[in-house]
Each structure stands twice: as C-alpha cells, then as structure tokens.
Amino acid sequence: MKTFNNLALSRRSIRKYTNEKIDNECIKKIISVALVAPTSKNSRPWYFVIVDDAVTIERLSQCKKNGALALGTCSHAIVVMADPFKSEAWIEDTSIAASYIQLAAEDLGLGSCWIQIRERMYDENTTAAEYVRDILSIPENIEIECIITLGHKNEERKAYDPKKTMWNRVSFNTWNIEE
Ligand SMILES: Cc1cc2nc3c(=O)[nH]c(=O)nc-3n(C[C@H](O)[C@H](O)[C@H](O)COP(=O)(O)O)c2cc1C
Numbered sequence: 001m002k003t004f005n006n007l008a009l010s011r012r013s014i015r016k017y018t019n020e021k022i023d024n025e026c027i028k029k030i031i032s033v034a035l036v037a038p039t040s041k042n043s044r045p046w047y048f049v050i051v052d053d054a055v056t057i058e059r060l061s062q063c064k065k066n067g068a069l070a071l072g073t074c075s076h077a078i079v080v081m082a083d084p085f086k087s088e089a090w091i092e093d094t095s096i097a098a099s100y101i102q103l104a105a106e107d108l109g110l111g112s113c114w115i116q117i118r119e120r121m122y123d124e125n126t127t128a129a130e131y132v133r134d135i136l137s138i139p140e141n142i143e144i145e146c147i148i149t150l151g152h153k154n155e156e157r158k159a160y161d162p163k164k165t166m167w168n169r170v171s172f173n174t175w176n177i178e179e
Helices: 004-010 024-034 054-060 090-107 128-136
Strands: 046-051 076-082 111-116 143-151
Touching (some): 024 076, 024 090, 046 054, 054 076, 054 128, 076 090, 090 111, 090 143, 128 143
Antiparallel strands (some): 046 076, 076 143, 111 143
C-alpha cells in the first residue's frame, strides 16, 4: 500500500477508463472520506449526487464543449454541490471535498478527473450548471462546483518529475521569491 506521501505525489488526472464498473463498496469508501472533509465553521454545506447510469453520464458529458472528455468513459460521476446559504466559503468547502474524493479514489487504485462546472457554459445562453441542474433535478438554491469522474484507469500517466518541483514558488519567513 502507498503511503499518503507517495499517493499524493503520484496522482494524476485520468480521463480514460476501462468498461469495468467500480463496485459499490469502493464508492461508499470514497464518499465517506468526502463527508469528513474539513469545512469552514464546520458548516458542511455540501451535497453529492452519485451518477452511475450510463445514459445520464452520457448526457452529463455534453455539459460543455471542452474539458468533459473524462465523462465519456467513466464508471461513476460524482456531482459536488453546496448550499451557499449554509456557508459563504462553499467554494472552498466543495473544492476540499472534491480533492478528498480524488485522493480516496487514488488510494483504491482508481482514476479520477475534476470537471469544472461553476463558471462554465453549456452554450451561449445556458451555463453548464443550468444544464446539469436540469438533468439531475437539482434545486435552484444549490450551487454546483464540479463533477468528479471515477473509473478503472485505462491510461498511464507519469508522476511529476521531482526535479521539476516548483520550489521557486516557496520561501521561508518572508517573501523571497523570484520567478
Ligand atoms: C479547479 C479545477 C478545474 C479543472 N477542470 C477540469 C476540466 O473541466 N476538465 C478536465 O479534463 N480537467 C480539469 N481539471 C484537471 C486539471 O486539468 C489537472 O488537474 C491539471 O492539468 C494537472 O494535471 P494532474 O491532475 O494530472 O496533475 C481541473 C482541475 C482543477 C483543480
């Protein structure tokens, strides 16, 4: 088993998946991690819709012109949302939960990819969020941050080269950064 450090250092976005479905136990493990992710003031404003119906996933894959490739072959799509009235930090809260989902998936040897929905367009007049809301009957008061795709990996992606780690973005005690 990978240590957390190795897991985080080797995780990459995976956009191609095999036909094999992820079993329910794995999905439960992944979501149970998201449900204990830290949130501002412990507000826990998030909601998750797990989609495993192939026809619905295919419809979701049309949510925007670019950047939805991973929805083409994934086993499950997790729609990550929040009630903004429960937390003004809902974007941070959903983003952390989404990252937890990705790391939990990696821990199980599964691939994942973040599909941005907030601030993205379906077409000239319709936001990607409106499009997704309509398909899944999401209430008007709920904001959609992203969809995390999950599946068995069908592509290999190399971990980042440690020699290229951006240490030039970091300084100690005071800003001492030159790019
Ligand atoms: C906020 C955010 C939005 C992203 N949106 C998309 C997206 O819409 N479609 C996609 O294929 N990947 C998306 N990604 C994945 C990034 O493209 C990916 O994390 C980045 O290229 C680095 O690659 P890596 O995850 O393999 O390290 C997104 C990632 C983040 C954190």
